Amino acid sequence: MFKTLDDLISDRHGLAGKPVLVREDLNVPIHEGQVSDDTRLRSAMPTLAELADHGAKVLVLAHFGRPNGKVDPEFTLRPIAEALGEVMGRHVGFLASPDRHAIDVLEPGSITVLENSRYYPGEEKNDPVLTKQIASLGDFYVNDAFSAAHRAHVTTEGLAHLLPAFAGRAMEAELKALEAALGKPEHPVAAVVGGAKVSTKLDVLTHLVGKVDHLIIGGGMANTFLAARGVDVGKSLCEHDLADTANAILDAADKANCIVHLPYDVVVAKEFGANVPCHTANVHEVAADEMILDIGASAVEALSDVLKTCRTLVWNGPLGAFEYPPFDTATVALARTAAALTREGTLVSVAGGGDTVAALNHAGVADDFSFVSTAGGAFLEWMEGKVLPGVKALEA
Numbered sequence: 001m002f003k004t005l006d007d008l009i010s011d012r013h014g015l016a017g018k019p020v021l022v023r024e025d026l027n028v029p030i031h032e033g034q035v036s037d038d039t040r041l042r043s044a045m046p047t048l049a050e051l052a053d054h055g056a057k058v059l060v061l062a063h064f065g066r067p068n069g070k071v072d073p074e075f076t077l078r079p080i081a082e083a084l085g086e087v088m089g090r091h092v093g094f095l096a097s098p099d100r101h102a103i104d105v106l107e108p109g110s111i112t113v114l115e116n117s118r119y120y121p122g123e124e125k126n127d128p129v130l131t132k133q134i135a136s137l138g139d140f141y142v143n144d145a146f147s148a149a150h151r152a153h154v155t156t157e158g159l160a161h162l163l164p165a166f167a168g169r170a171m172e173a174e175l176k177a178l179e180a181a182l183g184k185p186e187h188p189v190a191a192v193v194g195g196a197k198v199s200t201k202l203d204v205l206t207h208l209v210g211k212v213d214h215l216i217i218g219g220g221m222a223n224t225f226l227a228a229r230g231v232d233v234g235k236s237l238c239e240h241d242l243a244d245t246a247n248a249i250l251d252a253a254d255k256a257n258c259i260v261h262l263p264y265d266v267v268v269a270k271e272f273g274a275n276v277p278c279h280t281a282n283v284h285e286v287a288a289d290e291m292i293l294d295i296g297a298s299a300v301e302a303l304s305d306v307l308k309t310c311r312t313l314v315w316n317g318p319l320g321a322f323e324y325p326p327f328d329t330a331t332v333a334l335a336r337t338a339a340a341l342t343r344e345g346t347l348v349s350v351a352g353g354g355d356t357v358a359a360l361n362h363a364g365v366a367d368d369f370s371f372v373s374t375a376g377g378a379f380l381e382w383m384e385g386k387v388l389p390g391v392k393a394l395e396a
């Protein structure tokens, strides 16, 4: 268990006028000098506003890009502090070289972004001297950046050992959703794992077979499993060298009473692209010059029926080459089923992964899922069953 802002805000502490160090993820995409996607700024907002409204001097810690331990104006957080202020509709200050004196003169209830934590060579080394130095700036530490929690850096991990540590609201929501999906989920649990390659998700698959009741495999990685079972997948994306690994995963699933669902009909085409000629085929009828680019309608119907029997769903990876219609069909259809079941209240649905989030947005259902994680690497490591150092430090 970890402490939240509720614990920090309790009277006992008395936050008014106290400096609170808050780790956020402000690593936003910049296009022609402008923030092109402010999702991360929006998720930082509730924690920052809540602490400021309780009179804290809010000091925001974050990294931006990879300045590799050097001061590099290309990676300054100054413009992002400004963008954060615009999103929040209140003044957000900026400190290029924070020290205790500069912080003493800040107003209670103010929000101030401190310069890029990766300007310090000690940040990514979790250097104890730097940890002490930064810890001396604040009375409390709040970690609100789940997406950086798979790294043990000063601002994501080290500080939690020197200051009373709390999870911010975004971190709290993410941890609760992930706990409900794979920590202590309601069974039956289904996992959808799709995407391009088995090799990038070996640890995910291995971990999930011991955790879930149904493992639904789609996308390019389904081809590797089909091929391992002796199916000729033509010129589909397929990692033939992983046949033994795929079979070992299927055996492990069998032992763990996890039912693996592979497609039995697929959509095939001779080339890769949008709206190229294509047709549905049984997996045993893929021609030598064809590739599998989506799973078929019958498979989707069967999978929808599986989801209807489940209480929990965790999803990473699209079922087909969804960037090229009509190979988005299965992903969109199954995502809509999951969304409908979630709305009806029979399913807790959690999804994550860069392309998965894009696919759910494309299907127009991201808001209907119980939780959609934008955390990328940290989400995948969590799906692998790894303990994230930033989370562990909060629990200590």
Ligand code: ADP
Pocket (backbone or CB within 6 Å): 194, 195, 196, 197, 200, 218, 219, 220, 221, 237, 292, 293, 294, 316, 317, 318, 319, 320, 321, 322, 323, 352, 353, 354, 355, 356, 357
């Ligand atoms: P995420 O980012 O959600 O973790 P991945 O990066 O693992 O997902 O996989 C997404 C990619 O997988 C997409 O670019 C998609 O086009 C590709 N993909 C899915 N199915 C196939 C397929 N049958 N053949 C080739 N590529 C596929």
Ligand code: MG
Pocket (backbone or CB within 6 Å): 353, 354, 355
């Ligand atoms: Mg991806």
